[in-house]
Amino acid sequence: MLKSAGSAGHTCGIAGFAAIVLVLVACLFATHPAFAQLESIEDYPDVIDARVTATPQRARLIIDLSGPTEFAIVSLDKPNRIAIDVKAFELKILAPADVAGKGIVTGYTVEMAEKGRARTMLTLAEPAQVQQAYILDAVADQPARLVVDIITATPQEFATKVASDLAASNANQGTAPVTAPTDPGTHAPITATRPLVVLGPGHGGVDNGASAPNGTHEKDITLTFALQLQKVLIDSGRFDVALTREDDTYLSLNERVDLARQNKADLFISLHADSFQQPEIRGASVYTRDENATDVLDKVLADGENRYDIVAGFSVPQATPAVMDI
Ligand SMILES: [Zn+2]
Structure with a gap:
């Protein structure tokens, strides 16, 4: 799986932002349980x-x-x-x-x-x-x-x-403290399961990502976009949403993946706004996980993106094989 379009775009000062790249790692999320009554x-x-x-x-x-x-x-x-x-x-x-x-x-x-x-x-x-x-x-x-x-x-x-x-x-005094499934008040019923979507705004902190001719940094676009997407998803009532960062901070790739895994995210979306040498190229790209990553372009793009971990002093070789795959 890969993160975004490539290193050439990130270093090209004349290019405009061409795309918001969404990287989707889809996981199956559990359906709600129909558990048996616990008798003893x-x-x-x-x-x-x-x-x-x-x-x-x-x-x-x-x-x-x-x-x-x-x-x-x-x-x-x-x-x-x-x-x-x-x-x-x-x-x-x-x-x-x-x-x-x-x-x-x-x-x-x-x-x-x-x-x-x-x-x-x-x-x-x-x-x-x-x-x-x-x-x-x-x-x-x-x-x-x-x-x-x-x-x-x-x-x-x-x-x-x-x-x-x-x-x-x-x-309830005098009765057992926990006697029945308890709905926590005004919130979703016990059987409600909303899948957790973790949004990862690309770059941040010392890592600006790509830069537009007007000086706008990719890290700011991805954060603004992520906050808006979070609101839309939460307002839909169908998803729970967490962000890997909510301000201008840097998280290593390992930290971002760990966050998603610790949260048992059902879907991890990495957001990028890439630049490209040809300003006429615009639009959105969506990359999904490819276990084999056989596509040469995919590999080049992923290598370029993941290399940005080095900017803040982290080196990619420390990453686990699973993380290197992302
Ligand atoms: Zn990027």
């Missing part, structure tokens, strides 16, 4: 792994499970936290990885709160709320997982949620 603690799945990715606008928690389960979510203050309980038999993780990225979730813990109930506690940098939460069945080489998307909230929204969760908890 012995039936509960194990928590295999957990990870959190955060940006200033949103965060995503993924809990890998040995099978589908039921969950409940509560907001807590002093300090601001969101607790996610899942019906689980036991924890199979030793130490969950640190939060990837910087943003609204600064840390988290995973522990057995009591027999049959694993609690993941997210520490919030600011008031936040659950945008959606859902269970995915195991698919291909990926285990079943709980996905919880967190977005920012106003202090009032957060305080309201804390109060209503507390009231609900008091009303």
Whole structure:
């Protein structure tokens, strides 16, 4: 798979931008589960792994499970936290990885709160709320997982949620804490699954990408385009969208791919706005993953694009074979 049109374009100062290049890595996304009712603690799945990715606008928690389960979510203050309980038999993780990225979730813990109930506690940098939460069945080489998307909230929204969760908890006193699949409030129902699209605005930071005669840099065009595309996709209500960068920062190719993989992206779209020597050439190109990359032009273009990792001091040979393929 490759990223965009080639190195000649990136170094040609006389050329105009000719194309927005979309690189699509399509992955199958899971359909929602129709999991069996969990009758006893012995039936509960194990928590295999957990990870959190955060940006200033949103965060995503993924809990890998040995099978589908039921969950409940509560907001807590002093300090601001969101607790996610899942019906689980036991924890199979030793130490969950640190939060990837910087943003609204600064840390988290995973522990057995009591027999049959694993609690993941997210520490919030600011008031936040659950945008959606859902269970995915195991698919291909990926285990079943709980996905919880967190977005920012106003202090009032957060305080309201804390109060209503507390009231609900008091009303339930004397009953088991997790007794049924729980819809996290006003958000998508438990069976809703929106595929995650990760947008990768090309270049950034010290890596300007191509430059137009008027001095506009490719990195700014790709970011502006990505932010608009994000809005369109989110407004459609059909997709969840994350960006590999939301400002003028540089991410190595490895970091971008890692972000997409950590998020278990269903689709990764790398955005570029390339220049070309002949100004009459315009339009859009879409490249999709080619496992074999037999096309000579594809290879030249991919080599040219991926070479830009060197600009910020990273060398391509460190990349894994899978990344080099992109
Ligand atoms: Zn580019």
